[in-house]
Amino acid sequence: MHTPGPAVSTPQSAPRFAVGLTGGIGCGKTTVADLFGARGAAVIDTDRIAHGLTAPHGAAMPALIEAFGPAYATPDGALDRARMRALVFSDPDARTRLEAILHPRIREATAAAALLAGGPYTIFVVPLLIESGTWRERVARVLAIDCSEDTQVARVMARNGLAEEQVRAIMAAQVSRARRLEEADDVIRNDAGVDALLPQVERLHRFYLDAAEKLAGQPSQRL
Ligand code: ATP
Numbered sequence: 001m002h003t004p005g006p007a008v009s010t011p012q013s014a015p016r017f018a019v020g021l022t023g024g025i026g027c028g029k030t031t032v033a034d035l036f037g038a039r040g041a042a043v044i045d046t047d048r049i050a051h052g053l054t055a056p057h058g059a060a061m062p063a064l065i066e067a068f069g070p071a072y073a074t075p076d077g078a079l080d081r082a083r084m085r086a087l088v089f090s091d092p093d094a095r096t097r098l099e100a101i102l103h104p105r106i107r108e109a110t111a112a113a114a115l116l117a118g119g120p121y122t123i124f125v126v127p128l129l130i131e132s133g134t135w136r137e138r139v140a141r142v143l144a145i146d147c148s149e150d151t152q153v154a155r156v157m158a159r160n161g162l163a164e165e166q167v168r169a170i171m172a173a174q175v176s177r178a179r180r181l182e183e184a185d186d187v188i189r190n191d192a193g194v195d196a197l198l199p200q201v202e203r204l205h206r207f208y209l210d211a212a213e214k215l216a217g218q219p220s221q222r223l
Pocket of ligand 1: 023024025026027030032127155156190191192193194197
C-alpha cells in the first residue's frame with residue numbers, strides 16, 4: 001500500500017482524509033459506497049449533487065434556462081434530460097456550455113457538503129473521476145470499483161431496462177477499464193455477490209481509518 005497522499009482541505013477546517021470512489025456504469029459504486037457509509041465514512045455522491053442541481057427548481061436551472069432556453073426545462077422546472085442529452089450528443093459546443101454551468105456548481109455544492117461531513121474520513125463518489133482531471137489531486141486515494149464488462153452490461157440491462165447496445169454505447173463513452181485500473185490506488189472487485197464485497201470493504205475501511213488517524217495526528221499538516 002502507498003503512503004497516504006494529500007487530503008481535501010479548506011481554509012475553515014483541518015485537512016480530512018479523502019477517497020475518490022469511481023467505476024464504470026453499473027460496476028457497483030453506490031452499493032460499495034453504502035457499505036463504507038454503514039461503517040461510518042462520510043459519503044458524498046457527486047452524481048446525486050448534480051441531479052439535485054437540475055431537479056425541479058434546482059440551483060442550476062435559472063442559468064440553464066438562460067443559456068439553452070425554456071424548452072430545455074420540463075413543466076415542473078427540472079432539466080429535460082432526454083432533450084439535453086440529444087443536444088450535447090450532436091453539438092460539442094453545447095456540451096462545453098452545459099459543463100461550464102454545471103461543473104463549478106457541482107464543485108461548490110460538493111465542497112459545502114464536505115465541510116458539513118462527519119465521520120472519520122470522506123468518500124467522494126465520482127463516476128467520471130479519471131475523465132475529469134481535477135479530482136485526482138483533491139483526494140488521497142482513488143478507489144476503483146471493478147467488474148467485467150459483461151457483468152456491467154447484465155446489471156445495467158436488468159436495472160434500467162436498456163438494450164445491450166445502449167449499455168455498451170454508454171460504456172464506450174467512459175474511460176476504459178484498463179485505464180481506470182491503472183489510475184487506481186485501491187481496487188474492489190465486484191463480480192460476485194454482495195457477500196464477496198464485505199471483506200474487501202472491511203480491509204480498506206481499516207486502512208483508511210488508520211490513514212485518517214495519522215493525518216489528524218500530524219500537527220504540521222493542520223491549518
Ligand atoms: P451507476 O454507474 O449506474 O450509478 P453504480 O456503479 O453506482 O451504477 P450500483 O447502482 O451500485 O452501481 O449497482 C448497479 C446494479 O447492480 C444495481 O441494481 C445493484 O443492486 C446491482 N449490484 C451491484 N453490485 C452487486 C453485487 N455484488 N451482486 C448483485 N447485484 C449487484
